[in-house]
Amino acid sequence: MKTSPTNVTSASGGTKQFIATVTGTSNTAVTWTSSDLAIATINSSGLATVLADVIAGEVTTITASSVEDPAKKGTSTLTIV
Numbered sequence: 001m002k003t004s005p006t007n008v009t010s011a012s013g014g015t016k017q018f019i020a021t022v023t024g025t026s027n028t029a030v031t032w033t034s035s036d037l038a039i040a041t042i043n044s045s046g047l048a049t050v051l052a053d054v055i056a057g058e059v060t061t062i063t064a065s066s067v068e069d070p071a072k073k074g075t076s077t078l079t080i081v
Contacts, residue, residue, distance in 0.1 A: 001030075003064050003074035009081045010040075012054045018046040020064035020074055029067040036060040040078055054080050 002021050010016050022028040032042040039060040042048040048062055058080045066072040 001064070001066055001072045001074045003062065003076045005076060007077045007079070009079045010048075010050045011081055012050055012056075013052040014050050016048045016050075016078060018042070018048060018062055018064070018076055020046065022066055022072070025066070025068050027066075027068040030064040031067060031070075033063045033065070034060050034078075035063070039080065048078060050078070050080060056081050 004019050008016050020030040032046055034040050034042045039054050039058050040048045040050045060078050062076045062078055064074045
């Protein structure tokens with residue numbers, strides 16, 4: 001399983017779309033999470049939204065976890081510029 005883009009930047013208040021590619025199963029559903037909700041949130045469609053007051057240099061990890069097998073994960077890094 002992988003996510004793309006792998007490393008991405010965004011300005012404070014911006015959005016970025018992430019895509020998960022699940023292989024080896026017919027169930028391609030994923031659950032999205034952000035490692036730091038004070039930096040960015042992410043919805044069920046993989047759209048991350050950076051909060052308006054985040055300063056440059058902050059970093060959060062975006063993770064997609066397979067619904068069928070939560071041990072299968074893909075990660076991306078979102079850096080605020």
